[in-house]
Each structure stands twice: as C-alpha cells, then as structure tokens.
Amino acid sequence: MVHMSEMRTHDHDAYDLPIVLLGGDGVFLNDPHVAYGPVGGDRQLRDLWFTIMNRYYGLGVASFGDDLRGEPNRLLEEILR
Numbered sequence: 001m002v003h004m005s006e007m008r009t010h011d012h013d014a015y016d017l018p019i020v021l022l023g024g025d026g027v028f029l030n031d032p033h034v035a036y037g038p039v040g041g042d043r044q045l046r047d048l049w050f051t052i053m054n055r056y057y058g059l060g061v062a063s064f065g066d067d068l069r070g071e072p073n074r075l076l077e078e079i080l081r
Helices: 045-056
Strands: 002-004 019-021
C-alpha cells in the first residue's frame, strides 16, 4: 500500500513529497527512512512506480514516465531487500 501527498506545500510543489510504503511481501525493506537530495539531485516519483511494477509485481516494464532531464528509470535499490 502506498500513502502519499500529491503535493508538498500550499504552492503545489511536486518535490520532497512525503510517502509511506506499507507491506511488500518481503520485497521491500522494513522500517527504512529515505530522504533524497534537493531538487535536481532528487529521485523521481516515476522511479517508485517503476520499482513497484518491476520488483513487486514482476511486470518487466522497460520504462515508465518522462524525465525532463532525460534520465532513464532506475530502481530504488535503497528500499529493496
């Protein structure tokens, strides 16, 4: 289960979003706290969905979403067992 706010502040900032990931059937680490770097060095939300689709559901998705910087999707290894 994923619980999150789609915006961080009243200005609708779409970065530094609080996200809680519950469960994971042994795929995800238990009780980690991950804080990413500032805007520009942060991880994209699309990488969370990419990680869930490929590691939890095993869908073999090659790409998910667009990155304005042209970065490819990467698994969020820091939340995986």
